[in-house]
Amino acid sequence: MLNCPVEERPREKAIYYGIETLSNQELVAVILRTGNKEMSVLNLAQFLLDEIGGFQELKDIDYQRLIQIKGIKQAKAIELMACIELAKRMQSKQSIKNRIRQPKDAYAYIKNKLMFEKQEKVVLLCLNNHLEIVQDKLLFIGSGDVSLLETKEVFQYTLRSGCNRIILIHNHPSGNPKPSHEDQEITRKIEMMAKHLDIEFIDHIIIGDHCYYSFKSNQIYQSKED
Structure with missing residues (x-):
């Protein structure tokens, strides 16, 4: 060693x-x-x-x-x-599992881990049929370009977890959750691959400074709880 x-x-x-x-x-x-x-x-x-x-x-x-x-x-x-x-x-x-019914639930679950990070990090949430989080996985630590994330890695881990529902979450160190062109492109790729593998891609959420963006609803939300 x-x-x-x-x-x-x-x-x-x-x-x-x-x-x-x-x-x-x-x-x-x-x-x-x-x-x-x-x-x-x-x-x-x-x-x-x-x-x-x-x-x-x-x-x-x-x-x-x-x-x-x-x-x-x-x-x-x-x-x-x-x-x-x-x-x-x-x-x-943990008798009551974390259940993700809407974007704010995913934000509440992950915000403390990602909101103030100085580097961009990508986390994958794997959910069961009841939309309960079975596992979460840190997939990528980058330098501001989520497009470097390999889509195959997302689904390799998903398949190993035995789940067929996923949510992708990453942070913007700048604090602005507005999606970049690269964010949109990786979302499109994952969505296409998920359909091919019969996996439900529930959402891609970007964490900002006390706010977040949901690709599913195409909207930026300002947190009222922080």
Whole structure:
């Protein structure tokens, strides 16, 4: 790991680009903190995931199973179990899922994450048949040109999530949510691809400074709640 560029190490990468940019392997590596003589911390994290059958299996892992894995001692096992327990407790508090019935619901859900960002970020919301948010995914961190977003990445993640309804959201660091030509073009491309894949593209929302634009309604809204 010492030979890796600083920004490619999990902890440093989280500092440079945000914790949400880390892969599952990298998140586990941050929790483990160190590797051993045989494996780097990244290799140990991947070895652990392979041994238990994948990232999703972490939710059902127990202490005894963890300490049977080569390289996982008591301290690392307890730290992992603590993180898993925290995630379970937070999940249990979310008995009422966020439901997106109209553009203002999507704005309320994401505004605190995007409104004051200095860089343009693109977030994908994947919804179920009840219009409840199943997952949200940071797709892109850019320099002011959403057209650099790859449409295939949008649908690769959508299909993996198992959802067939999506909302695309991005921010304008300038504070003005008026869509650019590039915003209009990427919206058109995603809309065409969504129809081809039988996925409902509900809306594309642009977050500004206490305001937002909805492509669905073709209107800028000034927030009355902020």
